[in-house]
Amino acid sequence: MRKLASAAMVAVMSVCLITGVKAGEVEVLHWWTSGGEARSAAELKRLLEAKGHTWKDFAVAGGGGESAMTVLKSRVVSGKPPTAAQIKGPSIQEWGDEGVLATLDEVAKQGGWDELLPAVVANVMKYKGSYVAVPVNVHRVNWMWVNPDIFKKAGAKIPTTWDEFIVAAEKIKAAGYIPVAHGGQAWQDSTTFESVVLGIGGADFYRKAFVDLEPSALNSPTMIQAFDVLRKIKHYTDKDAPGRDWNLATAMVINGKAAMQFMGDWAKGEFTAAGKKPGVDYECVAAPGTAGSFTFNIDSFVMFDVGAGSSQEAQMALAATIMEPEFQEVFNLNKGSIPARLNMPRDKFDSCAHTSMDEFVASAKTATLVPSMAHGMSTFSSVQGAIYDVVTKFYNDDKMPAEKAAETLAAAVKDAR
């Protein structure tokens, strides 16, 4: 009897030792509050709770995370940071500099992150060589969404260079359609602009301008040419574009009012919601001149230092869960993006996602994989903001010469660094 009892105790203890789980709580700051995004976050919650931890939701939507950043700063200042927060790109380095992040190296080693993640992605997630963040997805930004019907009716060919773009746009305009659906908001202006710069200058030039911020690239003939093309694109948009939300612009392509839109792959959600099929009702192609290049935008969660104990256990479990194939698949199917980890089963994804996956791997090899400037992947937010200001100013002020824009761009970037 006694033996049995002690055996039972040993068994219980060993179970505790093996799993080593102390139930903890994670507080996760994110801005995925609606539709497919919210469903994806709920999936993460479910997977984490299956491991015995609790999820305290801390959702703050608005302005692509602007409100959430304000809240996050206040929380850090008040001495109570959340367990994890949705932060991406070079901002991770800024937070690292403040000395408030937790290191994930142990989880990363166990999970073999170095093998699973492409080097480009891994580098973004590391601060001084240690993992501090977990990637959830990879968006491709340099897409062009096309309504093939309009192209057929106008007798135009889907453009692969910016020169062809002008020819096609003229035909479409003559046929009575709006060539380009655009929403005149600073981030959309810049999203279009970065595709133009990539298409005209190529990946090396793009990197010199938007990653290394070299004045010689920012104020250069190539940049002036890019600004000129941007103005031509504006010429092919309708006059009601200013202030329009991106999804309304997408709706114009869906409804057959406009022929193309330059937007990241989240636009796919709108097509899907309207019951449209890729390759049949719409086409996803690389923006003119950017085939084979890939502008990436990676969402990630940064882990804050919450001290040792049960909350740290829960935090590490959260990090591991995010990297699991199960979550990466569900999440990215919902969001239109592709998984951040390589070698995932791909049969559930659509043809646009397949293209994206292939080009992601291929472009990493040919060094044409570049971070998106418009989505905060290439610079600190101060520089990104300065570029936004110049691009949107130029876009909306027809009297501003392209030469002046390039000159202002170089000056503004220098000032904001």
Add this chain to the structure above:
Amino acid sequence: MNKAVGRQHRAGRLFIYGCLLLVAVYYLVPLFVMIMTSLKPLDEIRTGSLLGLPLNPTLEAWRVAWGSACTGVSCEGLKGYFWNSVFMVVPAVVISTMIGAFNGYVLTQWRFRGSDVLFGALLLGCFIPFQVVLLPMARTLGFLGISGSVAGLVFVHVIYGVAFTTLFFRNFYVNIPRELTNAARIDGAGFWLIFFRIVLPLSPPIIVVSVIWQFTQIWNDFLFGVVYSAGNQQPITVALNNLVNTSTGVKQYNVDMAAAIIAALPTLVVYVVSGKYFVRGLTAGSVKG
């Protein structure tokens, strides 16, 4: 009554009602658009005219906004957030209005040296942009141990509301004749007696203004609510914001509009209920004694 005067009178009335009606249209058009949108299915919004009447009116959007729209990982609509806001708004409005009334009373009937300067400083201070306050206040609340609590939110709202309530009451009480309170003082009435017996009975219209202002400001506040509240205590504006905002998702305008109207209902109720205290004659009656 003289016939010409009667006609003039009627023309005057016509003018008054005409103007009131015309302005009412300007005020109502956006509401009309919102209500119409909230009654349409999403397809109709995507394809049809925004100003048109709904072809197949449905209350589905209202049901979703109330009970099943996502505001984070939970999808239970706005209903759970109502009480969060109520528990924050009621104490904050009551406390700040009371303090404002006392302050206004002192500033007009019991002036002391420096009281005007204090009032001026208070008013000037209310122009401080709230964004400036966010970080130091976060640190203060953390220090006081009330960060992320309803008490902390009430505290913040009272602090930044007092300047306005004081302004309302001070500028209303300025018109109370000094003779009235002086006479009471000669009769031996003290500070509180004069306030409760003479000043307070005159105050309903300005209490209404103060309550309307404070209730609206605090109920609709987003910035403080989002920064200083913890997850499950978020006020309704934060939930509304989460509901209508999506970075890369599909926008459900009908649900957004229904949710906005739902979130505004308590304020509307306050306006309707408090309105009857605007009745003329209260003041005149009391002044005449």
Add this chain to the structure above:
Amino acid sequence: MPVSHSKTFFKDLASAAALERLLPKLVMAPTFVVTLVFIYGFIFWNAWLSFSSSRMLPRMDWAGFTQYVRLFSNDRWWVAAENLAIFGGLFIVLCMAIGLFLAILLDQQVRLEGAIRTVYLYPMALSFIVTGTAWKWLLNPGLGIEKLVRDLGFENFTFDWLVDPEKAIYTVVIAGVWQSSGFVMALFLAGLRGIDDTIIKAAQVDGASLPSIYWRIVIPSLRPVFFSALIILSHIAIKSFDLVMALTGGGPGYASDVPATFMYAFSFTRGQIGLGAASAMMMLAAVVAIIVPFLYSELRRGRNE
């Protein structure tokens, strides 16, 4: 200040009399302390930040006037400042005029007063996070008023201020007046209700016409209300943030940016807290320059009366 000899309370206590004398100051004391710490203390803190090199989080070092130099060389800041002048001026004048006008009309024993008053007040109740969308649709040339009027047969009608960089700020005025003039109406109505009826009746007996009674007697006695309205409206104008973000997002480009959105963007979105703090100081300086003279004359007047 007269010492009150309260017969009902504390009659025999000498200290009670002292307490009674101190009471007004005691009542004001919490407000005084709170103002000192949470308003002026924070303003001081912000002033310090504006002289620091703070970027993402506050950092208390010394960087001299660097942030102010950057601010003044920033084109966007000057656009924002100019917009505030246009918006603030128009917004305040229009709200006051419409608010007073409506209050006077409503004060004429109008039927259905309660309903009409609620109609004028309700815009304040709605969060601009969403009403902004409704306004955006109405003002959008392809969707709203312009399309409606054209569909009615006026083919050449144009109303495209929202998408015109030169005029976008005026659409913010339209929506702002819509939102706030109702409250100004309530303020004036409360003021009108506080005026002794007998004065108006006496003037009417003397044969004065209604407009002249209002012009000569009623409106001048509303002076404190004008003052309240001015403070409230300039407060709203300077802080208008939701309004601009929801309606134009500061666009087209940054043509309708205002200092509040500028400050928020630089302090929180762009990680340039020092620059944001400097812009906040400039906003406060402008307020001081405009409001203090009003405040001074108003308070001096109150003292002399």
